[in-house]
Amino acid sequence: MSEKESKAKEMHQVELIIGQILRxxxxxxxxxxxxxxILMLIQGSGGYPNGIQPTGFKEILSGVLALRPFAVIMLGLFLLILTPTLRVAVSIYAFAVEKDHLYVWITTAVLIILIIASVIGYFGG
Structure with a gap:
């Protein structure tokens, strides 16, 4: 197997992994x-008083452990937001394997922007 075929096979594996991550x-x-x-329907409320909801990761996690419906929904949304970010991180590896340095830098910049935007959003800046 030539180096080109080996690289193509590895890239196919990375593409499959990226697809699996998204799925x-x-x-x-x-x-x-x-x-x-379902928890909200069973309990009849979101688990928090009106106008109060978990905003920090610790509050969401403690709410999930206490089976508060709104916190569980917030965790699901957090995981949904995390999914494409993880895909971008895996793409950096894929471009590095291809030795496509331009796309490694571009994708790294995108990841940094996503992280900065998440941190700004988290701290309410």
Missing amino acids: IGVIVSATVIVLGI
Whole structure:
């Protein structure tokens, strides 16, 4: 097997992994959101007083552990947002394997922008 064929086979594997990440991420996040909705229907409320909701990751996690429906839904949304970010991170590896340095830098810049935007959004800046 030549180096070119080996690289093509490896890239195909990376593309399959990226597809799996997107598929699994969407399925898991949708399942978590549906569980939150079912909990809300069972409990008859979101688990928080009116006008109050978890805004930080710690609050969401403690709400999930306490089976508060709104926190479970928020976790599902967080996982949904995380899915394409993880895809971008895996794409950096894929471009590095191809030795496509321009796309490695572009994709790294996109990942940095996503992280900065997430941090700004988290801290409410």
